[in-house]
Structure formats: structure tokens, C-alpha cells
Amino acid sequence: MPVLTTLLIQIVIILATARALGWVFRGIRQPQVVGEMVAGIFLGPSLLGWLAPGVSAALFPSTSLSLLNGLSQIGLVVFMFLVGLEFNPRHLRGKKRTAIVTSHASIIAPFLLGSALALYLYPKLSDDSVKFTHFMLFMGTAMSITAFPVLARILTERNLMRTPLGTLAISCAAVDDISAWSILAGVVLLVRSSSSGLPLWLALMLAITFIGTMLFGVRPLARRLEVAYHKRGKLTQDMLAFIFLIVMISAWITELLGLHALIGAFLAGVVMPKGEDFVHALLGKLENICVVLLLPLFFAFTGLRTSVGLVQGREMWFYCLLICAVAIVGKFGGATLAAAANGTPWRESAALGVLLNTRGLIELVVLNIGLDIGVISPALFAMLVLMALLTTFLTTPLLVWIYRPQAIQLRDRVPTFEGATAIRE
């Protein structure tokens, strides 16, 4: 079958399945993204490949996957740019201290537990091609991720965005985002420098120089875009092309430096102007194509790499359960305790813990990076994907249980930023 025909058929099947399952999951009050993540798993070897291996091989022949992967990676680059675009230091206004302490504690607690778990799992789920330090750092990072976009979506759907809990959660998620990506960048740099022969100090210096250039060189330049936007009253195609150039060059350079292309795309988003109108206009141009068309391809590609069948036997399922338990206890427990220690009432603290425990597609992005750089095995990848699905799935019911809607009504509403919650998932 011609390559283009295969790709078009794949896209049709992926979009239809993602939409259908998204609709089903919305019916049980889950965010659309949970359905799309599950759709990806269904199309992979875990279900379709298991039930109908012939159909699976015909629909997704291994020779065709590089094209699908390429498209999904472009989608991810744009998505990570949007995540960075929505990072706004104003989210921390008036909450900086609480947000930083709570957020860092909610990262470090699961990181510590994930690292301790790595001591147990390293001899059982890894091999000597992976250094313990790399494995441990990656496990810690995978445990400490929060999905800012899913969290924002849940807060909006639950009508919590303008409550003190909502503003604290979104502030913490913003700090989480920037911290987790910084840690991941460090881990990727460490792993790649050890295999590329580039000394770590040199790789680090180059990375810092690039980040400095983006923050102090590109950001002022990007501010002119906002000025031009206000002058013209719209985002022109030239402006969009210029923005795409920044994103792609940044992604390309970070890939060259041994970081990851997605980290460059995120950084490009971070240095963009943060004016509400500008951010909304840019989101309006990019978001739908990215979310509706390209992200489901990423979910499908992730699903094609996820073989739940590799999690075989009691022993493997025990490891899987252990990973889920450690992820939940670390993130939920760390965030809850830190928020309570900061003076937040226990119920709100627990609700915050539940919200920050949402891992969603950001976790999938991180896991795919881990699989790409060879730090985790396919079986561990499958276990961590299941953990990401479980923690995301649990968020809404747990939040409703802990933080009943009638209890909050519209009390304590505070003015908040808009735009950070543009509906992505």
C-alpha cells in the first residue's frame, strides 16, 4: 500500500478512536484526554495487537511508524511550546512563597520515594547498560510530574479556577512544570553526555549558554512581536512564521546540545510575551490543530510502544502496583503535607494533593523521552504508562469526594488570570 494511503488510514482510525473514547470518558466525568490516552493503548499491541494481530500488522506495519512518529513529534513540539507559552510568572502573584515551598515539596517527596524505589527495581527491571544514577534520576522525575494542562482543565470543569484552592493549585503546577522540566533536562543531559563522549561540564556550559541566550536575547526580541501584534490588531502569517522559526530552531539546538527537542520547544514558549491577548491569539491559531489532530497521533504512537503484555506474572504486576502506590503516596502525600504545613486547611491541602497527582500526557511525554534515551525498558515503560493513566483517572473522582462542590459553592472567589486555562484537554 502506498505510504501516504497507509498514513491517512492510520490518522482516520486514530482520530475516530480518540474522539469516540474521549466521548465515552467524558460521559463518566473524565477529561477528554483520559479517553484519548486509553484509545492509544487500545490501538497498540496491548489490545488490538493481542486480539487481532493480523489487523494490527496491516494497519500499523512497522515500516510505516517512522512517518507517524515524525508527525506525532511535530505535534509534541508544538504542544510543549504551548505549555511553555502558558507558563506565566504572574500565576505566582501573591502566592509565591506558599507555591514554591508546596510545589518543591510535592516534587521532592515523590522524587525521594521514586529514587528509593529505584534501589529495589534497578536489579529487577534494568540492566548494566543503564547506570544506577540515571535510572534513579529518571524514576524520581517520572514520579514527580504534574500535568499542568490536565489540571487546568479539571479546575475549569469543576468551577474551581477562581477559588483559593484553584489559584494555589495552578501556581504550584506552574512551579512544578518549570522545575520538572529543568530536572528532566539535567537527566537527559547526564545520560546523553555519558554516551556521546561530550564531557558533562561542556554539555552543561553549552546548555546554560543556550538558556541564557533564550532568556536574555530571544525574549526581548519576542516582545517586539507583541508590540507588532497590538499595532496590527492580529497575528499575521509573517509573525506566525517567525514564531515557528524560533520554536523549531530552539528545538533543534537543544537536540544538538544533548538535551531534548521538546525542552527547546518548551523554552521557546517560556520566552514568548505573556500578554493575555497575545497568548490567546497564539493559542487560537495553534491549539486546535495540535490538540485535535496531532496529539492523538502521539497517544497512538505511545500506545503502539506500550505492550501491557510485557507486564507478565505476579512479580511484574507487583512492581506495577508498587510504582502506582509510590507515585500516589509521594505526590499526594508530599503536596498535602507541605500545603498543610504552610497553613492551608487539611481539606484544601488534600484536594491540592489530589490535583497535583494528575500526571496525564506530560508524564507520557517524559516516559517517551526515557524510552528513547534507553533509561527504561519497554516493560517498565508500560508500567509507568499504566501509572500515568491511573493517577489521571483518579483525579476527578477523588477531588469530588474530598472537595465536594456544594462545600465550595462560589465562596472565596478571587480574581485570577485567564488564558492559563485555555481548554486543551
Add this chain to the structure above:
Amino acid sequence: MKAVLLYLVLVGAPVAGIYGIVRLGQDLKPPISVAGAWNVELTPRTADTAPCRGLIVSSKSLILKVTQTGPHLALTLNDQNATRLAGVVNLERLTARSLEQIEAMPVAPGMTSPIQLQANIDRQPGLDRLSGTFTFANCPAGTELSFTAMRQQRGAGAGH
């Protein structure tokens, strides 16, 4: 001041714990890595005459693909479902047996697995080699097929 103290307790203490874990982990010994694709060469003396050669060799080149999770291995020969094997690596010894029954060749009485693989791993810098045998449970004669295999070069940092 309270925030700084809180930060030190909630963040500083775990960071110290992580440092301790890094130190502890250095002594751990994971299994040898055998993941990846291996180019298999059958020993000439037995390759052409072994009656069961056709069970695993459908083309001139024979690729053994190994997916590894700790000591647990999933192996396929030339990506064929009929020759999927599951195995383990223990120190420098690899053993595996096939998961599927090969329909054309009935399994011998008392044998649950038609193909078994045993190999020793010889690791040299830049050159990993397997040497061992395929054993066919239900072959009329010459039930062993010797082979050597060389690991294909892997991408940077790509384990498993």
C-alpha cells in the same frame, strides 16, 4: 524565616536522602545487557544438514531480537510470531524457550516446548558475542543447532 525553615525541612532533608540513595545504589549489580538485535550465524558443520533448521531459518539472514526487562527476556527470530521465546539472563548465561507451539511439528511426549536456546555471553569492548545452541524437542536427529551471534550496533544511550 518560617518559610525558610519549612523549605529546609520539606525540601532540604529529602535532597540529603536522595544523595544517600545515590551512594547506596552504586553497589547494585544489575543483570548483563543482552537487549537489541543479534546477527545469528549457524555453525557451518550443522547448518545445512540439521533437519529442523527450517523451523527457525526462513531466509538467509537470521536476526535474533531481544527485549530485556531486568533478567527477563523476550526474544523473536526474524520477527516471526512462531518463533517467540521467553527467557532469562543469569550472570553470563542466557536460556530461553519458545512460547508458541509450532503446528507443523508436533511436540514430543513430555516436552512442552519445541525450541530451546542456551548461550553464553562473551562481552568484549565494542563486540558482544553469543555462542550457544538451539535445541529442537521433536527433531528426529541432530536435535542441536550450534550458532554464534554478534550484537548489532545500538543507538547512543539506547539500552533495553
